[in-house]
Amino acid sequence: MRRLRLNFCFASSLASAGTVLLVVAAAIAQQPIGVPVPPLANGPFLFDTAEQHKIRVSVVAKGLEHPWSLAFLPDGSMLVAERPGRLRLVRDATGDAKLDPGPIAGVPTVRLIGNSGLMDVALHPRFAENKLVYLTYNKPGPNKQIATALARGRLENGALTDVKDIFVADWLPEDANGYNSRIAFGRDGMIYVSNGASNSDSAQDPKTHRGKIMRLRDDGTVPPDNPFVGHPGYRPEIYSLGHRNTLGLIVHPVTGALWNNENGPNGGDEINVILPGRNYGWPVASYGRKYEGPRVSEVPWREGIEQPIVFWVPSIAVAGMAVYTGDRFPAWKNNVFVGSMRTGEIPGTGHLERIVFNDKTEELRRETMLTELHQRIREVRQGPDGLLYLLTDEDAGALLRIEPAP
Amino acid sequence: MRRLRLNFCFASSLASAGTVLLVVAAAIAQQPIGVPVPPLANGPFLFDTAEQHKIRVSVVAKGLEHPWSLAFLPDGSMLVAERPGRLRLVRDATGDAKLDPGPIAGVPTVRLIGNSGLMDVALHPRFAENKLVYLTYNKPGPNKQIATALARGRLENGALTDVKDIFVADWLPEDANGYNSRIAFGRDGMIYVSNGASNSDSAQDPKTHRGKIMRLRDDGTVPPDNPFVGHPGYRPEIYSLGHRNTLGLIVHPVTGALWNNENGPNGGDEINVILPGRNYGWPVASYGRKYEGPRVSEVPWREGIEQPIVFWVPSIAVAGMAVYTGDRFPAWKNNVFVGSMRTGEIPGTGHLERIVFNDKTEELRRETMLTELHQRIREVRQGPDGLLYLLTDEDAGALLRIEPAP
Numbered sequence: 001m002r003r004l005r006l007n008f009c010f011a012s013s014l015a016s017a018g019t020v021l022l023v024v025a026a027a028i029a030q031q032p033i034g035v036p037v038p039p040l041a042n043g044p045f046l047f048d049t050a051e052q053h054k055i056r057v058s059v060v061a062k063g064l065e066h067p068w069s070l071a072f073l074p075d076g077s078m079l080v081a082e083r084p085g086r087l088r089l090v091r092d093a094t095g096d097a098k099l100d101p102g103p104i105a106g107v108p109t110v111r112l113i114g115n116s117g118l119m120d121v122a123l124h125p126r127f128a129e130n131k132l133v134y135l136t137y138n139k140p141g142p143n144k145q146i147a148t149a150l151a152r153g154r155l156e157n158g159a160l161t162d163v164k165d166i167f168v169a170d171w172l173p174e175d176a177n178g179y180n181s182r183i184a185f186g187r188d189g190m191i192y193v194s195n196g197a198s199n200s201d202s203a204q205d206p207k208t209h210r211g212k213i214m215r216l217r218d219d220g221t222v223p224p225d226n227p228f229v230g231h232p233g234y235r236p237e238i239y240s241l242g243h244r245n246t247l248g249l250i251v252h253p254v255t256g257a258l259w260n261n262e263n264g265p266n267g268g269d270e271i272n273v274i275l276p277g278r279n280y281g282w283p284v285a286s287y288g289r290k291y292e293g294p295r296v297s298e299v300p301w302r303e304g305i306e307q308p309i310v311f312w313v314p315s316i317a318v319a320g321m322a323v324y325t326g327d328r329f330p331a332w333k334n335n336v337f338v339g340s341m342r343t344g345e346i347p348g349t350g351h352l353e354r355i356v357f358n359d360k361t362e363e364l365r366r367e368t369m370l371t372e373l374h375q376r377i378r379e380v381r382q383g384p385d386g387l388l389y390l391l392t393d394e395d396a397g398a399l400l401r402i403e404p405a406p
Numbered sequence: 407m408r409r410l411r412l413n414f415c416f417a418s419s420l421a422s423a424g425t426v427l428l429v430v431a432a433a434i435a436q437q438p439i440g441v442p443v444p445p446l447a448n449g450p451f452l453f454d455t456a457e458q459h460k461i462r463v464s465v466v467a468k469g470l471e472h473p474w475s476l477a478f479l480p481d482g483s484m485l486v487a488e489r490p491g492r493l494r495l496v497r498d499a500t501g502d503a504k505l506d507p508g509p510i511a512g513v514p515t516v517r518l519i520g521n522s523g524l525m526d527v528a529l530h531p532r533f534a535e536n537k538l539v540y541l542t543y544n545k546p547g548p549n550k551q552i553a554t555a556l557a558r559g560r561l562e563n564g565a566l567t568d569v570k571d572i573f574v575a576d577w578l579p580e581d582a583n584g585y586n587s588r589i590a591f592g593r594d595g596m597i598y599v600s601n602g603a604s605n606s607d608s609a610q611d612p613k614t615h616r617g618k619i620m621r622l623r624d625d626g627t628v629p630p631d632n633p634f635v636g637h638p639g640y641r642p643e644i645y646s647l648g649h650r651n652t653l654g655l656i657v658h659p660v661t662g663a664l665w666n667n668e669n670g671p672n673g674g675d676e677i678n679v680i681l682p683g684r685n686y687g688w689p690v691a692s693y694g695r696k697y698e699g700p701r702v703s704e705v706p707w708r709e710g711i712e713q714p715i716v717f718w719v720p721s722i723a724v725a726g727m728a729v730y731t732g733d734r735f736p737a738w739k740n741n742v743f744v745g746s747m748r749t750g751e752i753p754g755t756g757h758l759e760r761i762v763f764n765d766k767t768e769e770l771r772r773e774t775m776l777t778e779l780h781q782r783i784r785e786v787r788q789g790p791d792g793l794l795y796l797l798t799d800e801d802a803g804a805l806l807r808i809e810p811a812p
Contacts, residue, residue: 050752266770287693287719293768299707307705313693313719314772345771346456362699364672365751366720371777 037348037374039396046405050367051331054405057370060389061090061099064397069120069182069379070389074128079155080391080399081121081135085110087160090399094385097399106160108151111140115393116179124152124218125185131155132218136181136193145171148181148195148209150220166220167237169195169209176200178210182249187256190215190223192239192274194246194260199290203242203282206234211282213246213260213274215239227277242280242305244268247378248321248338261318261338264288266345268296269318270308271336273361281305287313291345310355310363316340317350319393320379326386329404339377340368341393350376352390375400443754443780445802452811456773457737460811463776466795467496467505470803475526475588475785476795479561480534486797486805487527487541491516495564496805500791503805512566514557517546521799522585530558530624531591537561538624542587542599551577554587554601554615556626572626573643575601575615582606584616588655593662596621596629598645598680600652600666605696609648609688612640617688619652619666619680621645633683648686648711650674653784654727654744667724667744670694672751674702675724676714677742679767687711693719697751716761716769722746723756725799726785732792735810745783746774747799756782758796781806 044058066083073079078093086103110117116138124132131154139149147170153163178198185191193214197203203211206228214237217223228234248261248271258274268288272280285305286296301307312318320339324332336355343349354367370377375398379391388402450464472489479485484499492509516523522544530538537560545555553576559569584604591597599620603609609617612634620643623629634640654667654677664680674694678686691711692702707713718724726745730738742761749755760773776783781804785797794808 050754289768291770293764293766293770295768299713301705301707311719313717344773346773348456349774358699360699362695362701364697364699367750367752368755 040373040375040392040394040398045370045373047369047372049369052329052404053331055329056403056405057373058401058403059398060093060097060401061399062396063099064088064391064399065395066117066393067379067391067397067399068116068118068393069122070381070391070399071121071123071133072381072384073123073155076384078389078399079104079121079133081118082397083115083117083119084112085118085137087118087121087135089158093389093399094383094387097401099399104155104158104160106153106163107135108137108149108163108165109140111138111146111174113138113146113174113179114177116181119180120182122183122185122191125189127155133160134183134191136183138179139165139168141171144174146174146176146179147171148179150181150183150191150193150216152218152220167193167214167216169214172210176210178245180245180247182246182260184249184251184258185218186215186251186258189218191218192249192258194243194249196245197243197282198245199265199283201283203244204279204284206231206238206241209235209237211241211243212238213240213243213249213258215276239276240274240278240280242282242284244282244286247319250321250323253323253325254334259321261321263317263319264312264315265296266291266293267313267315268300269312269315271310271318271321271338271355272306272308275306278306279304280308287311288315309361310336314344315342316353317342317376318353320377320381320391322380322382322388324382324388326382328386329388337380337388339380339390341376341378348374350374350392352377352380446779446781446798446800446804451776451779453775453778455775458735458810459737461735462809462811463779464807464809465804466499466503466807467805468802469505470494470797470805471801472523472799473785473797473803473805474522474524474799475528476787476797476805477527477529477539478787478790479529482790484795484805485510485527485539485561487524488803489521489523489525490518491524491543493524493527493541493566499795499805500789500793503807505805510561510565512559512569513541514543514555514569514571515546517544517552517580519544519552519580519585520583522587525586526588528589528591528597531595533561539566540589540597542589544585545571545574547577550580552580552582552585553577554585556587556589556597556599556622558624558626573599573620573622575620578616582616584651586651586653588652588666590655590657590664591624592621592657592664595624597624598655598664600649600655602651603649603688604651605671605689607689609650610685610690612637612644612647615641615643617647617649618644619646619649619655619664621682645682646680646684646686648688648690649678650688650692653725656727656729659729659731660740665727667727669723669725670718670721671702672697672699673719673721674706675718675721677716677724677727677744677761678712678714681712684712685710686714693717694721715767716742720750721748722759723748723782724759726783726787726797728786728788728794730788730794732788734792735794743786743794745786745796747782747784754780756780756799758783758786 153160178196180196197211376393378393559566584602586602603617782799784799
């Protein structure tokens, strides 16, 4: 019996030959949480939205395995980093979009653990001249240790050459958690690199890179004007501290400010404006609860901790972020888009979320979209064509394109 | 052209002859927020849910105008209060369910304003003996003033007789807001009555009934053991203070504790355990923002304020509450259900929400359901048949029944 999600269908055809699932009666206590989600159909999918109204979501490329991040190249093609350690090329990403079957050579060996492996990919601001591509990844070390590493190489003739680690964070035991890292180039020419902390207290510890956002020169060295340079007991790379798991890190295209988003555990996802030397509170001040139930902190705020500009309770497992500045979606101008991988700790509840701010960057409303696709959305970017591009964090992952529909 | 919400359909037939909407191209700036939601179809609707799996939602009665609350009678029929001021009878509500065309006589004249008019309906715990039914409503007064009133009468031979106001709160000008009131009988035999405050500061003012939960004897007089009896400057009816708009008020069927839920403005909906004499913070400590953007309070907590056990950011416009104690949905035992009328300030986003707690009443996860119906859900109750009954707060409102499906 084909087990469909019975309560919706799409304007276009349903999933092509799906898996035949045998529905076995199981004791209620043994039934898993979450609705078995059928594989993403071929699309395209038409949605009606609150202010921009009709949009079309197309599956631009399939067969990506837990794609983590994307970066557009000047010629309109796109790099996609796959968690297992492959860098892929989508040719003509804003047009016919063809995924090259073979990965781009030169990516370092990654260590897969939890939700990470190969993570972010970003181009140097002057890529057109220097061909530099930056990657973050879990670097395997001796005794099964792992470190977050920032590497860069030159993308030439379809391969990465001269690849070097320019920064390697602390080595950690393999059962440490919170391996995640995103990067963003600031208008100051520096590269900002996040490093996760998950449920450890290390985000408050100035002697470790865990749970921090770091600021480096584009060669990985420490800029002398970093906020803690010369402070005893502080790693000089640290720019801000008290972060849990940052899965979105961008420079706001209008203001130039550095924004992150980070996941709380059970509640407490945040968007923050990142300022030098500030403490963002994890885990001493959080809006969330531990997975087992107790509040992370007795109260959600304390003196000296920066408040988020947006937070979520329950969590949406926020990941990816883009500020829409294009002209293809007039009703979305300057709105912020984030991905959601899972809402309220219930599987199958990923979606795209849109946040509207007033001109003081105070939020007015939030719109949840694409829930019917049930995909974990990990990445959101605006393309050079002024459309939105998303990645789904699934075994059978996909690149999605959103465009307005008449 | 029939403007359907294109991205879903239901296992049963779609909406019967829907309204034909002419799609007129309008300047983007003039397009309203929210997706035009087609009228609720006839159903039934099949949904797959995270832990209880297949459920069927039936439209048990239609043609209710902004139904606000419901109460089951011992014979299995049901009283439904309609906002415009009518009390209705649904015969055999757990079976064939027929809505009596004529309202029940005897309801006082109500003043319609904002989202309220006739509000809550509840039976005296010993209704079987005394036939007493309690109502809250907006009482019209001289000079267009309005007061929240608690009335009771005897339900005999299909009519309310001997109807008297047993408690009338402060008279307010008609442009005051926050007219809402729910009632619950406690295990101590007292009646708990909430009174809204919306965006005024009066919830902190002990000299007014606004923004309070009050505790009265079943004849409306003040119990001598109320927490502020004898405190100068305090209205003696007050049980707890600092509430914004309480749209859910129940006695927890397992613990006997009094629980409320209340709406924040733009974020900050809460569930609270109500204890005597305590301050729940509105508007000096809130998780929400004002509709225009600024935070309601600089920080969301302060000393002396009770923390909610559950809160929502963004808001879901929470209303109605039931703790499931039946046996028809084994996976939902002791879960809390609340209605949502609107999420993130976007119209058309009402739903049913289920909250799972551990045995310390710490929340573990939250499941959003019935989003595809796009109905404002204002009331949730468990029926004597162990099923769930909901009311939709719509011009064309309905009574919904949820049952497990094979």
